Amino acid sequence: xxxxxxxxxxxxxxxxxxxxxxxxxxxxxxxxxxxxxxxxxxxxxxxxxxxxxxxxxxxxxxxxxxxxxxxxxxxxxxxxxxxxxxxxxxxxxxxxxxxxxxxxxxxxxxxxxxxxxxxxxxxxxxxxxxxxxxxxxxxxxxxxxxxxxxxxxxxxxxxxxxxxxxxxxxxxxxxxxxxxxxxxxxxxxxxxxxxxxxxxxxxxxxxxxxxxxxxxxxxxxxxxxxxxxxxxxxxxxxxxx
Amino acid sequence: xxxxxxxxxxxxxxxxxxxxxxxxxxxxxxxxxxxxxxxxxxxxxxxxxxxxxxxxxxxxxxxxxxxxxxxxxxxxxxxxxxxxxxxxxxxxxxxxxxxxxxxxxxxxxxxxxxxxxxxxxxxxxxxxxxxxxxxxxxxxxxxxxxxxxxxxxxxxxxxxxxxxxxxxxxxxxxxxxxxxxxxxxxxxxxxxxxxxxxxx
Numbered sequence: 001x002x003x004x005x006x007x008x009x010x011x012x013x014x015x016x017x018x019x020x021x022x023x024x025x026x027x028x029x030x031x032x033x034x035x036x037x038x039x040x041x042x043x044x045x046x047x048x049x050x051x052x053x054x055x056x057x058x059x060x061x062x063x064x065x066x067x068x069x070x071x072x073x074x075x076x077x078x079x080x081x082x083x084x085x086x087x088x089x090x091x092x093x094x095x096x097x098x099x100x101x102x103x104x105x106x107x108x109x110x111x112x113x114x115x116x117x118x119x120x121x122x123x124x125x126x127x128x129x130x131x132x133x134x135x136x137x138x139x140x141x142x143x144x145x146x147x148x149x150x151x152x153x154x155x156x157x158x159x160x161x162x163x164x165x166x167x168x169x170x171x172x173x174x175x176x177x178x179x180x181x182x183x184x185x186x187x188x189x190x191x192x193x194x195x196x197x198x199x200x201x202x203x204x205x206x207x208x209x210x211x212x213x214x215x216x217x218x219x220x221x222x223x224x225x226x227x228x229x230x231x232x233x234x235x236x237x238x239x240x241x
Numbered sequence: 242x243x244x245x246x247x248x249x250x251x252x253x254x255x256x257x258x259x260x261x262x263x264x265x266x267x268x269x270x271x272x273x274x275x276x277x278x279x280x281x282x283x284x285x286x287x288x289x290x291x292x293x294x295x296x297x298x299x300x301x302x303x304x305x306x307x308x309x310x311x312x313x314x315x316x317x318x319x320x321x322x323x324x325x326x327x328x329x330x331x332x333x334x335x336x337x338x339x340x341x342x343x344x345x346x347x348x349x350x351x352x353x354x355x356x357x358x359x360x361x362x363x364x365x366x367x368x369x370x371x372x373x374x375x376x377x378x379x380x381x382x383x384x385x386x387x388x389x390x391x392x393x394x395x396x397x398x399x400x401x402x403x404x405x406x407x408x409x410x411x412x413x414x415x416x417x418x419x420x421x422x423x424x425x426x427x428x429x430x431x432x433x434x435x436x437x438x439x440x441x
Binding site: 016017018019021022023024025026049050052053054055056057058059060061062063064065066067070071073074075077078079081082194195196198202203204 | 269271274275278279282283284286287288290291292296299300301303304305307308311312322326329330332333337338373375376379380383394397398399401402403404405407418419422423425426427429430433
């Protein structure tokens with residue numbers, strides 16, 4: 001008997017397939033099941049068939065009226081993050097020479113704010129909490145936020161997600177932009193990650209790229225569509241230790 | 242892709258199929274995305290509310306889901322499923338993420354069936370009517386499952402609980418929970434016929 005066949009026999013394939021499409025496997029179980037599926041046609045077929053049912057399940061929720069104002073908030077955020085200009089901006093950033101200093105392109109007012117922020121952002125040094133185990137453990141870093149609210153950076157492997165709570169909406173025609181500071185560099189790199197919190201101040205954004213060589217994740221308010229260089233002092237800093 | 246002569250007109254955009262709208266979304270067309278929102282925000286919010294039990298949290302989940310779709314719209318591939326499934330999948334994932342980040346869930350009364358009759362349909366087109374009938378059919382099929390199978394499916398899919406959490410809650414062996422999930426989904430699959438073909 002071949003390896004994959006042995007795996008199929010050992011595993012209760014159908015039961016795991018059902019739990020998988022319902023999202024009911026633990027994280028490490030789901031990863032193991034995905035690896036198993038690569039070699040098990042039975043499980044692939046089961047998942048494919050059950051996935052259609054899981055998709056239909058979403059419709060079983062009793063209908064609710066969409067709250068007034070939700071569309072306005074979503075579309076305001078959409079218009080604050082034009083995808084075309086964000087993509088174009090990302091291309092410009094890739095071609096652009098690095099600036100000579102951390103915030104060398106900031107106007108004087110922003111530099112003044114930076115000085116204030118440096119005072120407000122006390123004792124840089126994030127608290128890392130570990131959850132899970134093994135190589136897939138998630139590290140959680142508390143970010144220092146100089147505006148109202150709080151934030152966490154969750155890092156799994158080399159991927160990161162920034163989660164904010166109680167954060168005010170960016171100023172009119174602005175959006176929050178995520179920047180990455182590389183080890184040994186004084187110049188933050190722009191990312192395509194732009195976000196606006198929800199009406200309750202919560203939000204999350206995937207931090208693009210590999211965080212292996214990154215020491216700090218920063219956030220600044222920038223003009224809609226993002227900016228190739230920071231125009232404002234960072235309002236959020238998460239240090240990766 | 243079919244595109245009307247004046248694709249900037251909202252009226253014209255509303256005549257486009259979801260998949261054609263997504264081609265415009267991939268070009269950064271916000272008005273096309275607005276039509277997608279109009280079409281799917283109802284089921285999206287209903288799913289989020291069913292999962293979260295609080296309107297504020299459900300609103301946050303829907304807003305985050307639509308924003309993630311706007312940012313990743315270029316990754317939509319029609320061969321991998323309908324736009325509606327793509328939207329609802331994003332809402333489901335966002336709600337699960339929120340649960341597993343520790344956002345508090347409140348117990349909720351999920352038996353508010355019938356509210357559909359009190360809601361004014363946003364678009365009483367044939368497609369909208371068919372979608373409502375389809376949703377009612379799925380609810381009916383789920384409701385006809387034996388209670389113990391429906392319970393584990395609802396706890397997993399709408400509650401975001403893992404099979405081991407459900408096993409602990411119900412004081413059952415994990416294998417029993419998984420077995421009930423499998424039996425329930427199999428019955429639903431048969432009752433729904435070919436859901437892939439059934440979905441609009």
